[in-house]
Amino acid sequence: MSKHQFNRNFAIILGINKYINGIRELETAVPDAHKLAQIIQKQHQNLKQQYQVQNKYEVQLLLNQRVTLSKLKELIEDFKQGQIPFDKEKVVVTESDRVLFYFAGHGIALEALENQEGPVGYLIPQDATLGDSNTYLPMQELHDALNALPCRHMLAILDCCFAGAFRWASLKREILPKVTVYKERYDRFISDAAWQVITSAADDQKALDSLGQRGKVQDGNEVNSPFAKALFDALRGDTEESADLNKDGIITATELYSYLRDQVEILTENHYKRQTPGLCPLRKHDKGEFIFLLPEFDRDKLEDAPPLIPENNPYQGLESYDEKDSNLFFGRENLIKQLYQHVVSKQQALTVVLGASGTGKSSLMKAGLLPRLRHSQEHQFQILQVMRPGETPLEALAQVCSSIATVITAEVLRASQLGG
Template sequence: EPSPKRGLKVTTASANVLIKGIANDISGIKEVSINSKIVYAQKSGDFWGEIPLTEGMNQVTITATDLVGNKGIQIFEVERMVAKPIIASTNEVIIPVSEKIGKNICLLIGAQNYSDVNIPSLSNPIADAVKLKMILKSTYNFSDENVIQLFNPGTDDVKRQLLELTNQLQPEDNLLIFYAGHGIWVEKEKKGYWLMTDAKRNDVNTWLPNKTVLDLVAKIPSRHTLLITDACFSGSVFKTRGLNDAAPKAIQEMEEKISRIAITSGNDTEVPDESVFMKYLIKALSTNKDKYLTAQKMFINQILEAVMTESKTEPRYGTLELAGHVGGDFIFIKK
């Protein structure tokens, strides 16, 4: 049983702090608490929870309990400073004008009507993509000319569009890619695929490998790239499988650093046509009150537990399996 450890000190101006970490034990982790409050923990050991802070020094005690009852304790301090006037309103941080000059580009891919009778057509991908388009245009800084629609595309259509984005985007631009449609996992190869509408169920050469998508996305010179997929077996796009980063960074720092992030409706499992994930994604973006909303905050606070409560799928957030991520995050900026 490890002894309590002390020594880390964190300083912040926020009234609340989100704490994340990983608890490991050979027997498995039963639960994790922060200041005696049970917080959410995944099977992988990743855990997170938000705690309030009073002004001055706050002691934070994290307790992990394994499956046989042993406890490990980590103690550290968080000092809440009096906020300086860079705060525009609650949880709202001003980003310098120089950080706002890039365009927000959105690529919507909806594969719904399949030509092969062995691949069942779907009912909702295009409607879901349109819902996302409407909220991005009406509430966030996505102009109509910067929203690209690929509805019922073939495999070559998707590859061609991703190649075009390589030439169209500049290093200060941000890119959101959304895919809804069929996905498939080949266990023998340990590979995941997207199925466009010209795919043949019995011909793997007509499928679009996740690796091909990621290779093409890696060439796009955007500052931030967020890939959102609502498809079966979509977890194979990740380099990291969970929330393994350190404590949340300031909005300015996340804006400045390049990011390559994905949010998926499930891991390596099937997901339903009528998507619970999409329901809560749209709800999160529609009801958001913050001027600046990071993809990670949206996922943790409004998507993860809501989806898992209502369905058998576990949505995922993590770093894309490609070069370029250096610690930033995609930020939705309200008009």
């Protein structure tokens, strides 16, 4: 099996409405689970024939009484054994497979334990007892079990209160939502490991599904949670403002998150507290991306990556980046911003950048700060040619300053005349 293809696609979809033991029932978790199963099962049928088999999902739908604590524990044990239960059989997951995990129900976050960073998140099983955390499922257990699966791609989507607490079990990285997908990048998305989690709310937020007045969105005859409504719109690709930012027929997990964040915040802004979805990678995440294909996708229509030539080679070796290389200089945006703010501050007449040899001072100044100063809309700067002190620093400085010597002389004369 080629690393540019998947052998099998599995979807484990959980939804709980009928809670017991003092926990309020929900209204749309089960319909949301049904709808997601329907969409991903039919989605592959709209693709071009050569992509249908590779994108067909085998769905395991677990609802209400099939999502008790004991059954969740059994599911986690199966994940740890590298397998997925399908009715009466258990399927072994391989490196060539892809797994989608979805949970819709109640969630909760409790204060962090001693020596633990961030809140402790729990999924609430169908038979949990209100107030008894021993009957809840720690998100950490789900995190560890998902990481044990040997598949190449895994996407977990959690639509519950405090779902963002899941990220404290993972790493946090910057989100870069919009990139041109060339054939080579698409192949890398498929072949490299992708382990990502999308949550419906931050770690300190209640998903509207669990408020006293349950948040819901009417869409024709369907009633969904705000997060699920946005998720379904994105996957169907039938909205005017598509989750496919690049219009290439591919929705990456990063694009999906960006779309969900914007749409869910709009849908929830008039409620008690705005709901903010999150995205975080799991520990096994590499350079891949979990993707969903839209009907118009055709790999042959993707552009080839531009040839690598000296002018667009981002690797300068031992040479520093110059101002002309600013479009290739990346990864230090926050430092550039801080340095710019420091330079333009009225309290700073002189700014000195110090650091050991080879740490990137010259590149930071020439390819980072100078373009920012030159194109500033707030301040105007007279930027001199970059100089090296050499053996005669004063001569080098005088030569660089010669271009503004006339201006300085005129200003001095005018000042002396005004003073006289």
